[in-house]
Amino acid sequence: MAPATESHPTDDPSFGLAVDRYDLIQQQLIPGYGSLARLAVALLAASPLASEQGADVLVAGCGTGAELQEAVAQRPDWHLSAIDPSAAMLAEARSRLAGAAAIDWRQTTVEHLTEDPACQGRFAGALSVLVLQSLADDGSKLAFLTGLARSLRPGGQLVLVDLMSTSLPSLEGQLAAAWVGFQRASGLQVPAEQLAPLTQGLHPVGMARLTSLVNAAGFSDPARIFQALAFEGFLLQKPS
Numbered sequence: 001m002a003p004a005t006e007s008h009p010t011d012d013p014s015f016g017l018a019v020d021r022y023d024l025i026q027q028q029l030i031p032g033y034g035s036l037a038r039l040a041v042a043l044l045a046a047s048p049l050a051s052e053q054g055a056d057v058l059v060a061g062c063g064t065g066a067e068l069q070e071a072v073a074q075r076p077d078w079h080l081s082a083i084d085p086s087a088a089m090l091a092e093a094r095s096r097l098a099g100a101a102a103i104d105w106r107q108t109t110v111e112h113l114t115e116d117p118a119c120q121g122r123f124a125g126a127l128s129v130l131v132l133q134s135l136a137d138d139g140s141k142l143a144f145l146t147g148l149a150r151s152l153r154p155g156g157q158l159v160l161v162d163l164m165s166t167s168l169p170s171l172e173g174q175l176a177a178a179w180v181g182f183q184r185a186s187g188l189q190v191p192a193e194q195l196a197p198l199t200q201g202l203h204p205v206g207m208a209r210l211t212s213l214v215n216a217a218g219f220s221d222p223a224r225i226f227q228a229l230a231f232e233g234f235l236l237q238k239p240s
């Protein structure tokens with residue numbers, strides 16, 4: 001595998017501006033954020049391969065460690081690999097998980113990790129929460145999803161949570177206004193320079209495009225398992 005301290009050109013130091021307040025901001029910004037990691041881990045833990053004792057599980061884009069904390073709590077037997085290209089995010093996750101479990105930490109992207117033959121076909125399951133949305137649909141989304149499919153054993157599942165384009169154009173204005181109302185009611189008060197890395201430059205796609213991308217990457221059709229406004233969660237399977 002690649003060295004754990006590998007630096008990466010896609011590391012974005014600007015994301016570090018929000019790291020200390022990241023969780024609070026996400027809770028105020030994203031409906032259901034407090035349950036996302038718990039639900040994602042519970043779903044994967046019930047999957048055919050990741051339900052096995054001591055399963056290898058990849059947390060792709062671990063951020064400050066929300067999915068890792070849930071994984072350690074729900075499945076202390078899992079062998080976790082946690083990756084993120086952001087040094088600031090990885091450092092925060094490492095400090096929160098210090099001493100909690102033996103986690104294989106790597107500062108890298110999914111795309112780079114899975115260039116390593118040792119990481120191909122290795123994982124029983126993977127979690128990708130709020131990561132794909134930040135990648136442009138210029139080949140970057142496909143490369144990320146292809147890496148995830150490559151990392152899994154045949155029959156392995158991916159829980160994918162992401163911001164989506166609405167499939168209900170007639171409700172687009174109402175849904176956008178509701179999201180602003182949710183943020184206001186949640187007390188979101190964040191300086192523009194801290195909010196920008198979390199809200200700008202996102203690249204949501206619709207259901208048809210997501211289906212085409214995941215199929216091209218080597219997954220079966222996405223099964224939607226939850227939705228809160230435009231944030232949707234899917235279960236994907238690499239065919240056996």
Ligand SMILES: C[S@@+](CC[C@H](N)C(=O)[O-])C[C@H]1O[C@@H](n2cnc3c(N)ncnc32)[C@H](O)[C@@H]1O
Pocket residue numbers: 015026060061062063064065066067083084085086089108109110111128129130131134144
């Ligand atoms: C919005 S955060 C989500 C973090 C965490 N999953 C959560 O739900 O709180 C997105 C994370 O994905 C990471 N990321 C971006 N591109 C990535 C890639 N190609 N591979 C792995 N992680 C990536 C970013 O550095 C960032 O920490």
